Amino acid sequence: FVREARAAARLSHPNVVNVFDQGDDVGTLFLAMEYIPGHTLRDLIRKEAPMRAAKALALLDPILSALSAAHAAGLIHRDVKPENVLLADDGRVKVADFGLARAISAETQHTATGGVLIGTVSYLSPELVVDGRADARSDVYAAGVMLYEMLTGRKPHEGESPIQVAYKHVHEDVPSPSDEMPGLPPYVDALVARATARDRELRPADARVLLHQVRRVKGALDHGVLDDPELTSDLSPTVPVRRDTDDVDIDYVTEDVPTILSTAQASRVADHRSSASGGSNGSRHQHDTSVIGPGPVSSSVRSGTPPRQPTPLPTRPAAAAISRQRPSRKGPILLLVVLLLAVGAGVGGWWYGSGRYTTTPGVISMSAADARETLGSVGLTYDEGEPAYSETVDAGTVISSDPSGGERILDSGTVTVTVSLGPERYEVPTLRGMQEAGARKAIKAESLTVADTARRFDERVPEGVVMSSDPPSGKQLKSGAPVDLVVSKGPSPIDVPDLTGRPAGRAEQRLTALGFDVSATEENSDTVPEGVVIAQSPSGGTLFRGDPVTLSVSQGPVLVEVPNLTAVGIEQATDQLSELGFKVHTAESATYLGLGFVSSADPDFGSLAPRGSTITLYLV
Known part of the structure; x- marks a missing residue:
């Protein structure tokens, strides 16, 4: 409690209820937390659900921001539900109880008497129900359930008892919200399906990835997009989640959540097991415990063969036996035959019942070569099944076997082992120089996701071409990990x-x-x-x-040569200059005689003058 309380206190985020202090008051542990006047998301769901998709996503955004900060700090909430989301009177959204659910789980999970599940059953992820182990994707699942509830006004899985609800989490997909609220875009259904995938590997890796997907969906809604096949495809789980529960052993749930069953419920589950087995001697239920009624049980019952009747002793007339006055040799022989038959029946029953079986040796954590040698040493055949990725088991090491170690197997039987491929990692491809669309396809082909795309001007890189990525090419990432792109906007205008x-x-x-x-x-x-x-x-x-x-x-105005008009009459001279674009002014020369002929000009004849300028003619 103290460790987790301190971890929660170190988590500072605008959408997280702050933890100011923790302590122990005479054996009573306490937390001093921020006071948030307002109400809870549960109150709002009761009042307003079903909500418009845009409003539901707007409420989910700050919740995921808080969970993103927690996941980045190594904290898992484990009890995400509407009651733990506080809506302040001033409009702030705050997530409460960080660290508390984890602190309790650390003390009680997988006790000697059985597992204890911490959390509200309506929001429990399948892996919490099955093995009690949670990671960031468990919080993602609960957030997806809350989104479904905001969109439809009801929980996706309901039942008369907690075990029924838990069973549905493991064996049934969360329905599409559009089944309850027709008209929702397909990409909203895909978002809910991705977040609530029963296989945790198909969910977003953490709240940060889901937050990015939520913002993409909200952007599409804000632009009025009714259907976006590419967005729907991006959000849909990459592998269909199995809906068929006929092949799933009911023990898968009931053996892992014993503490949420009452005695009466346990009896009903036992009856369910019995009816599910249908009296078959198939391998799936061959290890279920059976109840045998009173009375003798012979080996023939175990082997499934009808009981052998004892051979009757032959009867002989008493008188004939006395008259011979010698002991009969047939009696001991017949007795020996009967004994041999009885022993044979017993040995046969033992052989067909259990004698031909041996115990499967444990090979988990062995190398494949050691497992083959171990199985061969006891006469069993080694068969290597499909390998599987593992975050905790090194490559080449056995993860599991069928049958498991300690289970019965026929002599000379075959044991199928699953060998680890090591952590599932995908390499960031070389993206620099690719067109944006091609880069996105390359990232998706490597089971990675495009998170953010930044766009920058560049004088050398053409518009729409990828300049860089973060993480860079060659980096090994988990499936679904985000990759950020920087794309050129071309030269700057x-x-x-x-x-x-x-x-x-x-x-x-x-x-x-x-x-x-x-x-x-x-x-x-x-x-x-x-x-x-x-x-x-x-x-x-x-x-x-x-x-x-x-x-x-x-170049300035056009220059025109002034023609020689000496002795030309005034009228003719004026016409010639006008045709050249000049203006004409006349004046009497110093020797003016009244003849009306041109004697000189200014500018002088033969000089260049701007077209449109004035030429003064002097008359005699």
């Missing part, structure tokens, strides 16, 4: 400045420094001075490095 009216040289220098490909054209302008930018294309917006920008630079 650059704002284009408008340099119209600026000197051409300075404008070209600035645009080149920004990375643009600058070109210039020249044209005359009557209004823009020579060497100044008349126009720019484009003159604004954004471009990428290397994109072209064109400048139009002024």
Whole structure:
């Protein structure tokens, strides 16, 4: 209690009820915790469920944030349920009782008199029911059950007694929420199915992974997506969970949860076992304990053969026996025959009942070679079944055998062993340089998941191409572990400045420094001075490095030669200059005689003048 209380106190998160202190008051252990005025998620479910999917996911988000922090710190809640989720009056969501369920389990799990299950049966994961062992995926299962309850207003598994509910957790899948609430998107059903998969290996590895999946689903809901086959496929368990319970031994549950059975319930389970066996002598129930009624039991009963009747002794007339006056030799012979028959029957019964059986030696934790040698030394055949991954057993070491060590097996029988492949690990593939879609497929093909995708500008990596991954390629990860991607957004866009009216040289220098490909054209302008930018294309917006920008630079106005109009009449001279684009002004020369002919001009004949400028003609 003290160890777990201290661990819980070290867990600081906005969505976790803080533990301030712990102590012992005259033998009474206590915790000083944060006070949260408000109500519980259970109260809200009673009042508002069934809830809209968006609201249920919004409530689940901070719960998973708290569990993510706990899982990262090595803590498992073990009692995730609506009663332990506090909804503060100010809108905060807080998860309570961190560390307490684990502390109790550490003291009581697997006692000498049987297992004790800690937690609320409606939210217990199958592995807690079966072997009492929990990890982060047990909390994920409970969170998935809570999501189902928020969506539908009811628990997925219900029964008249705790054992019935526990049995359903092990043998039945959590139903799809859309069975109760038609209209829910398929990817919401897939999210619930993934979180509540009976096989823990099919669930998200921890609350952080589930939180990422919840946010993906919430994003789809926020965008009004009614169906997303890719998202549904990503969330669906990768291996179908077995629904057929006909092949499952009922002992699988009842032997592992004895402490949640009352005496009367235990009797009913025993009756159920008996009826399930159907009187068959098959191998699955051959080790069940049977109750034998009073009366003698011969070896023939054990062997399944009808009882042998004793051979009757032959009878002889008494008178004939006396008249011979000699002992009969047939009597001892017949007695010997009867004894031999009885011994033979006994030996045969023993042989067919148990004599032809031997005990399977224990080979778990042996190497495959040692197991083969051990089985061969007692006349048994070694058969290697499908190997299996194990987080705790080294590769090449035997995990289990069928029959198990200590069980009966026919002489010269075959023992099938399962050899460990070691921890199940998948290598992060080389993703750099791949298109994003291809990288996602490669990650999924390795039984890993894409967690976050960051996007960054890069001048060299094209848009949509993976720049890096975290963890990097070559890293060995557990199945379902998240991989983060960094994907290029391509070159960063650059704002284009408008340099119209600026000197051409300075404008070209600035645009080149920004990375643009600058070109210039020249044209005359009557209004823009020579060497100044008349126009720019484009003159604004954004471009990428290397994109072209064109400048139009002024050459000033067009220059036209003033023609020689000496001795030309004023009217003809005016017409010629107007045709050339000049304006005409007349004035009398110093030698004006009133003749009306041109004697000189300003600018002078033969000089260049801007088109549109004024030419002054002097008359004589």
